[in-house]
Amino acid sequence: MLDQPAFGRRLKELRLERDLSQAALAGKEISTGYLSRLESGGRQPTERVVNYLVQVLGVERSAFDTPPSGGSLAQALSLAISTESDESSENLIAVLAQVREENLFLRWQALWHISRYRQRRGERAEELTCLEELVQVADKLALPELQCRARFHLARSLRSTGEVSRALDLALHAYQLAKGAALAVPDTGGALLTLVSVEAEAGRLPDARAHVDELVDLVAGRLDTLATEALWSAATVRFRQGDHEGARNCLERAMKELDSGVDLTLWARLRLAAASLHLQSTPPRTERGRECLQEAADALALIGTDVLRQELLTLQTHLAFHEGRYTDARQLYDELNRDELLVTYRDQVRLRILDSRLMILEGREQEGIRHLKELGEQAQQQSNIDLAAEIWRILAECLEDVSQVRRTEA
Known part of the structure; x- marks a missing residue:
């Protein structure tokens, strides 16, 4: 697009990339004052001037196209790395999608930064x-x-x-x-x-x-x-x-060897991992799990991302279940599922396992058992052998519990 001030910014970049002064680029065809106003966005370029600039700079007309927030890939990458703001990262994504530069090292760095940005979100x-x-x-x-x-x-x-x-x-x-x-x-x-x-x-x-x-x-x-x-x-x-x-x-x-001042995010993630380990123990170590979750929650109040906050809420749901607070567990589960789940595949499956177990406790036995079977088959088909084994074990335990309840009622 040739709208100002985007055109002017791109014109100046192309001139500087070729190490040309304004006088050298202006030549005898246009005045340096007019060129300066073009670069500042103060004047709209005419077709004659655009054709002249294309010829002198040795570029296609499309070289003046630029994303709305503008800039070369090198410029956008420098801004994204130095500020690490969402705005600068989004600008880098826009620039990368439109640039025609073949500098592979620059493209590598841009993709690396964008992939980390996507992962955090x-x-x-x-x-x-x-x-x-x-x-x-x-x-x-x-x-x-x-x-x-x-x-x-x-x-x-x-x-x-x-x-x-x-x-x-x-x-x-x-x-x-x-x-x-x-x-x-x-x-x-x-x-x-x-x-x-x-x-x-x-x-x-x-x-x-x-x-x-x-x-x-x-x-x-x-x-x-x-x-x-x-x-x-x-x-x-x-x-x-x-x-x-x-x-x-x-x-x-x-956890003992990592100081929170070195990497607070990793420090919090370790507490989440420890809580998960304690809650998956047999029997679940709920008291220690609760302590780890509280430490993680305090840290995430400062540096939490949407992903980490979901991981925390996921583990709080499991804690409620293991403490016998089934109503709380159901409410937390429903809260999680109101938004798009950002946690890993394994954590999503474990949440669905929990949902199935709650169904059984709520009297929806056949529905809960059917969901567990489906989860086990899906994990097995995707070569998640370890996860599939965990699901089949839980299903067997649930079937035994249901059978025992029926024998007691009889």
Whole structure:
């Protein structure tokens, strides 16, 4: 579009990119005063002037097209990185969709920033689209570091939506890239973190245990967020292997070693993870779970995103259920489902399991049992073997409870 002041901003960018002064660009055809007013947005360009500028600058007429908030990709990226505001990130998305620049490194950085922005907002479909392109750009650049990072971030996003099979392939590839190119600890550790989480989700617990032990050894002696997340992963794998005490020890150590001043978001997420672990224990450790949730709630009041607030509300729903406050659990569940669910696939399934169990307690036995069967079949079809096993176990317990109630009534 050739409306001012967008045209003027783009004209100035094109001139500066070619290292031209206003006098050099104006030449003998237009005055420098007129060119200055064009760049400031004070004058509307005529067709003759536009044709002249296109010829001197060596560009197509479409080069003057720009998003409403304007700017080159480099400019939009600089603003987005330096301010990290929603407005600057949205502007970067608009610019990236329209620019015709072929600077792959700039495109990589823009996609990386946008994917993190989408992830924070829980926009999973948009995040996946962005990460898919990130992998393509990384492959064109042929840098192992970027190829590794793009793949393990895409694998994480796929795992969170329940696409375990493809996530596993990507995570394995990222790990192989890291090992083959002897990448630095952050990249190798990031690949291992992702691989462990996907293997655990797929029920490949022996593989997950071997890789998480490798990860813990890799980060030994480090006092950073990667070391904290390694302990978190070790806790997750141990818990799913039935070693609840070992899992609690790993997670308590992670919480103890991470200062809230280093990364308050991770600090809060660890408390949410600990609460989840306590509530999934047999029997549920509700008192400790409640303490962890309160600590997380206090932190999220300061730095909470929509995703993290939903995770907190999800766990508060499970806490109410395990404490026998079924009416509260139903109210919290209904509150969660009034909005789009942003939590991971596993958390969404666990919420639906809870809904089914509440149905049974509310007297809708057949409906609740049917929902549990459907959830188990869906998890199995999507290769979520570990999750499917959990659902079948809960279904068996519910069937036994229903049978026992009927025997008592008879």
